[in-house]
Amino acid sequence: MRTQVAAIEFGTSKIVTVIAENGGFNRCDIIGSGTVPYDGYQGGDWVTPNRLAQAVYNSISAAEKDAGTKIKDIYIGVPCEYIHVKHTEATVPIRGERGRVSEEDIDEVQDMAANVFRFDRHGGNVIHRSPAWFSIDNGKRTMMPLNVQGQNLTACVSFIVADQVFLDDMRSLMDSMGLGINGFLSSSFGEQLLLTSIEDREKPCIFANVGFLNTEVSVCEGDAMVYHAVLPMGGAHLTEDLAQAMEIRGDEAEQLKRCFMLGADRFDLVNPPEFYDESGRRLDYKAEFVKECMKTGVDELCGMIQMTIEDAGDAVLPRSQVYLTGGGLALIRGGREYLAGKLKRPVKVPAIKTAKLNSPVYSSVMGLVDLIFDSIEQRSPEQDTLPNRLADGLRGLFNRR
Numbered sequence: 001m002r003t004q005v006a007a008i009e010f011g012t013s014k015i016v017t018v019i020a021e022n023g024g025f026n027r028c029d030i031i032g033s034g035t036v037p038y039d040g041y042q043g044g045d046w047v048t049p050n051r052l053a054q055a056v057y058n059s060i061s062a063a064e065k066d067a068g069t070k071i072k073d074i075y076i077g078v079p080c081e082y083i084h085v086k087h088t089e090a091t092v093p094i095r096g097e098r099g100r101v102s103e104e105d106i107d108e109v110q111d112m113a114a115n116v117f118r119f120d121r122h123g124g125n126v127i128h129r130s131p132a133w134f135s136i137d138n139g140k141r142t143m144m145p146l147n148v149q150g151q152n153l154t155a156c157v158s159f160i161v162a163d164q165v166f167l168d169d170m171r172s173l174m175d176s177m178g179l180g181i182n183g184f185l186s187s188s189f190g191e192q193l194l195l196t197s198i199e200d201r202e203k204p205c206i207f208a209n210v211g212f213l214n215t216e217v218s219v220c221e222g223d224a225m226v227y228h229a230v231l232p233m234g235g236a237h238l239t240e241d242l243a244q245a246m247e248i249r250g251d252e253a254e255q256l257k258r259c260f261m262l263g264a265d266r267f268d269l270v271n272p273p274e275f276y277d278e279s280g281r282r283l284d285y286k287a288e289f290v291k292e293c294m295k296t297g298v299d300e301l302c303g304m305i306q307m308t309i310e311d312a313g314d315a316v317l318p319r320s321q322v323y324l325t326g327g328g329l330a331l332i333r334g335g336r337e338y339l340a341g342k343l344k345r346p347v348k349v350p351a352i353k354t355a356k357l358n359s360p361v362y363s364s365v366m367g368l369v370d371l372i373f374d375s376i377e378q379r380s381p382e383q384d385t386l387p388n389r390l391a392d393g394l395r396g397l398f399n400r401r
Contacts, residue, residue: 004031004069005372008059009077009187009365012040012234013212015055016365017063019071022373030369032067034059042213042232044081044163053173060177073180077187077368078127080209080216082166085228087132087158088116094136094153101136101145105153109134113157124161127184132156132224143198143222158224160186183375188228191367192220193374195323195350204320206312208305208339209364210328212236215301217308219315227315231304235328238297245293246285248275260294262334264341267295301329302342309343322347327361 008017019032036059039047046052064070090112096102110131117126133141136150145153162184174181188209196205201222209216211234219227235257243253252275261268269291275283309316322345329335330349340347349360 003373003376005075005182005369005376006060006063006071006073007075007077007365007368007372008056009368010038010041010079011211011361011364012042012214013236014038014040014361015059016362017059017071017074018365018369019063019067019069020369020373022376028369028373032063032065032069034062034064034066036062040213041079041081047213053176056173057177060179071179073182074174075182075368075372076170076174076184077190077365078162078166078184080188080218080228080230081214082163083127083186083188083228084124084161085158085218085225086117086161087156087224087226088113089154089156090116091152091154094150096147098149099151100147100149101153103146106134106145106155109153109155110157113155114159117157117159124164125167125184126159127162128158128160128186128189128225130158130222130224132158132222132226141222143202156222156224156226158226160189160225162186183372185368185371185375186225187364187368188216188218189220189225189367190369190371191325191364192218192225192323193223194367194370195325195363196220200321204316206309206316206320206322206345208322208324208329209326210234210301210324210330211326212328215305215326215328217305217312219312219320221315227312229308229311231301231308233301233304235326235331238294238301238328241293241297242290246275246283246290248283256290257294257332260291260332260334262298262332262338264337266334267291267298267338269294298329298332298338299342302339305339306343319345321345324349325360325363327359330360 002021004021006019015036015038017034018030020028020030022028036055038055090109092109094101094105096105133156134145135141135154136148137152204219204221207218213234213236215231215234217229218225239253239257242256243250259270259272261270269287324330324336324347336347336349
């Protein structure tokens with residue numbers, strides 16, 4: 001039986017609503033989508049809160065029209081600026097038969113980690129709890145401790161906490177539209193699990209999501225997000241720098257930005273367009289000046305990403321893979337290669353395997369949809385309670401409201 005779900009995701013330049021159906025064999029079909037421009041959020045605040053409700057309504061209405069159906073309940077992706085991540089470790093004696101790790105041992109060590117977290121938590125609402133790794137007798141980290149023999153089982157468990165104000169605002173907004181909320185999930189977490197395999201996450205994976213107004217840097221290991229930071233710079237700042245330096249409109253600066261060709265040791269301006277002032281006179285500009293302006297901004301962004309990765313400390317390894325998502329840098333030709341050269345790390349722009357919304361700018365919302373179906377598939381009706389979902393430690397668990 002096909003299950004249909006609706007989800008809404010908030011970016012810093014757009015709001016996206018999707019209606020999807022599971023197609024079996026680990027695939028889903030997007031049957032409707034609605035993308036509406038919006039001024040987004042910055043520093044934890046909505047840029048234009050008075051326009052939020054209308055933008056949400058327009059996005060949902062467009063998705064309904066595209067799918068030919070009505071939305072009654074919806075999942076909400078919590079934006080990166082409204083979450084924080086904390087992880088704790090706990091150790092329990094192995095009580096399984098013949099000293100082998102049992103499912104009860106795995107549950108117990110995660111419950112103990114949750115108790116440690118509750119003692120040390122700082123407000124908000126836990127929307128995901130998942131293990132980063134297990135170890136037996138302080139040995140090698142593994143995600144498959146079941147039936148391994150030893151004396152003590154240790155787990156590192158991650159908790160993603162959503163800002164309470166955001167949750168309350170969304171409940172009020174959806175209630176005013178007559179919509180129920182199925183759950184709150186982290187779009188960033190869903191993106192990580194969608195774009196990497198279990199084998200990839202045996203070692204820490206770094207994500208750099210360069211959006212419109214901000215850049216999110218996070219680290220995923222095992223089935224967990226173990227580090228998270230938001231930088232106050234995105235693709236819009238590169239566009240703004242060009243617009244101010246050239247004294248041209250923002251849309252013209254965006255057009256000019258797409259004419260750059262970058263590489264590991266390359267920064268070229270290829271076939272730039274001509275611009276005219278209000279009187280129709282062509283604007284003269286030197287290509288080297290434009291290149292220097294753009295390079296200054298891109299180098300600043302790359303430097304901020306590098307410093308944030310360094311701040312992650314032991315959460316990353318010297319050669320941890322970087323996954324570049326979002327449209328702020330990935331859509332600039334050669335942006336991946338240029339970032340790799342600056343970071344001295346391998347950088348990959350992962351592909352989104354769907355006919356609709358297959359651009360890097362939609363990786364977050366596709367991750368959100370994947371997380372929803374993963375959660376549904378891993379629950380049985382008798383287990384569908386909040387304590388059980390939080391205790392399972394499986395990826396993609398969420399609070400159902």
